[in-house]
Amino acid sequence: MFRPEYFYFRKKDTIIHRLDPRSKLVYVIAMFVWALIRGDLLFLSAVFLLTLIPISLGKLFKNLLISLRAALFFIVLIILINYVFSHNLSLAIALALRFMILISSFLIFSITTSPDDLALALYRMGFPYDFVLTFNLSVRFIPTVMRDATNIIDAQRARGLETQKGFINRIKNYVPVLIPLIVVGIKRAINVAESMEARCFGASKKPTTLYELKFAVKDYVFIAFSFIPTIFYFLL
Amino acid sequence: MQKVIEFKHVSYKYPFEEDYAIKDIDLSFYEEEVVAIIGSNGAGKTTLIKHMNGLLKPTTGDVFVEGINTKKATVAELSKKVGIVFQNSDYQLFAQTVYDEIAFALRNFGYNEAEIKERVKKMMDYFSISQYEKSSPILLSGGEKKRVTLASVLVYDPKVLILDEPTIGLDFNQKKNLKHFISRLKEERKTIVIVTHDLDFVSDISTRIIVMNRGQVMAQGDPKDILYEEDLLKEANLMPPSIVKLAKGLGLNDRILSFEEMLQKIDNLLLRNV
Numbered sequence: 001m002f003r004p005e006y007f008y009f010r011k012k013d014t015i016i017h018r019l020d021p022r023s024k025l026v027y028v029i030a031m032f033v034w035a036l037i038r039g040d041l042l043f044l045s046a047v048f049l050l051t052l053i054p055i056s057l058g059k060l061f062k063n064l065l066i067s068l069r070a071a072l073f074f075i076v077l078i079i080l081i082n083y084v085f086s087h088n089l090s091l092a093i094a095l096a097l098r099f100m101i102l103i104s105s106f107l108i109f110s111i112t113t114s115p116d117d118l119a120l121a122l123y124r125m126g127f128p129y130d131f132v133l134t135f136n137l138s139v140r141f142i143p144t145v146m147r148d149a150t151n152i153i154d155a156q157r158a159r160g161l162e163t164q165k166g167f168i169n170r171i172k173n174y175v176p177v178l179i180p181l182i183v184v185g186i187k188r189a190i191n192v193a194e195s196m197e198a199r200c201f202g203a204s205k206k207p208t209t210l211y212e213l214k215f216a217v218k219d220y221v222f223i224a225f226s227f228i229p230t231i232f233y234f235l236l
Numbered sequence: 237m238q239k240v241i242e243f244k245h246v247s248y249k250y251p252f253e254e255d256y257a258i259k260d261i262d263l264s265f266y267e268e269e270v271v272a273i274i275g276s277n278g279a280g281k282t283t284l285i286k287h288m289n290g291l292l293k294p295t296t297g298d299v300f301v302e303g304i305n306t307k308k309a310t311v312a313e314l315s316k317k318v319g320i321v322f323q324n325s326d327y328q329l330f331a332q333t334v335y336d337e338i339a340f341a342l343r344n345f346g347y348n349e350a351e352i353k354e355r356v357k358k359m360m361d362y363f364s365i366s367q368y369e370k371s372s373p374i375l376l377s378g379g380e381k382k383r384v385t386l387a388s389v390l391v392y393d394p395k396v397l398i399l400d401e402p403t404i405g406l407d408f409n410q411k412k413n414l415k416h417f418i419s420r421l422k423e424e425r426k427t428i429v430i431v432t433h434d435l436d437f438v439s440d441i442s443t444r445i446i447v448m449n450r451g452q453v454m455a456q457g458d459p460k461d462i463l464y465e466e467d468l469l470k471e472a473n474l475m476p477p478s479i480v481k482l483a484k485g486l487g488l489n490d491r492i493l494s495f496e497e498m499l500q501k502i503d504n505l506l507l508r509n510v
Binding site: 010148151152154155156157158159160161162175176177179180183184187 | 289331340344388392
């Protein structure tokens, strides 16, 4: 069963959670580049193993396993298609590993970075405040919408709605879930907008922020860590 | 009285949570009872009621509804016996008309259209919402929505009716009507479970009160015994109902919970002092 709580930010006290979002962004971009720059099994295995270090430091092994399980269909598909067309098993596995590196590195960013910190990072990187706020609100409301959806599904199941019977039925039966979800979502959006306006939103073009992001030694170390595959690149 | 629902050593832990939401619950609910489950936010009240129709299955222990283990039945099967009206009406209203909204559960349970029509009409009369038959339920007022949600559950005549925070958003008259309606259901031998913070509402209609705190049952018993225990309520982060405060303020020794009884008592006191 799909459990959304495995895929969004949850507060934990680990060194990875405490990192500056910008250093994690550098890490993700670097890992994406490393995953795409070479396509051989040895190099990609080394990079994938390397991504397990921050996963372990952030206590995210369970999340990684669940994400990989969710992506298992695609992993198998990548291996099969590539093997059928190239008859090269190591290449097929390497390409699946490339996909797994993308999952593993992006997980570090998505699960350990709070939407507030991410918005602050974007703001400090020069994005317009309105854009940052809209982005932040949409990310922050994901858990709320998930919770609403769970409550609505419960309320409809309590009136005999079967949500787990067959593919077509499942889609048809989601109408009684989607309509209340949209209604509740619009109501909440109106309430949030009114409450923001009542607290002078928009009065200043450049509002100050409650917290400031600061790069610490650990952030520089993490960025340096992102470039370890350079060694693999020349050695392997 | 016949036992309808039984909890046997039930504990439940939500995925990713460290602590149990409810711990080692042993409870029974009987026919013709009006049971109020009270407790502060996070006490485990909603988690408890979601076990009664199988929406949640116990992590450990068992829940039985008329002898059926909820782990071995679907939510739809159990919902025929146990109806839940959730706190927020907006979470369930979706149909184009009030008629279709009330008929929704009956259609899910496979009733024929003739019977659906008869039952829906009866419910609309019962709740005085016949004039909205063709209106969108989403556009009704808060009190009207609440009546539609109640009708949409009662229409299939469940043996147990669970009301989750039923008084939120209701004005004085609507609360009075709801009280009257609960009394009528009790006369029909139904079991009514009310989950609430509103102790004023349940003080004179409940036959038993269960106090929950941090996922456990702190106390249960006669409303007069529970609601006059100030220390117990304080520990559960609850305020005594107004009638208890009044009785204590007047220095009465009797444990009075009904408004009429209190009026009589005050009358007697005034006569004595004349």
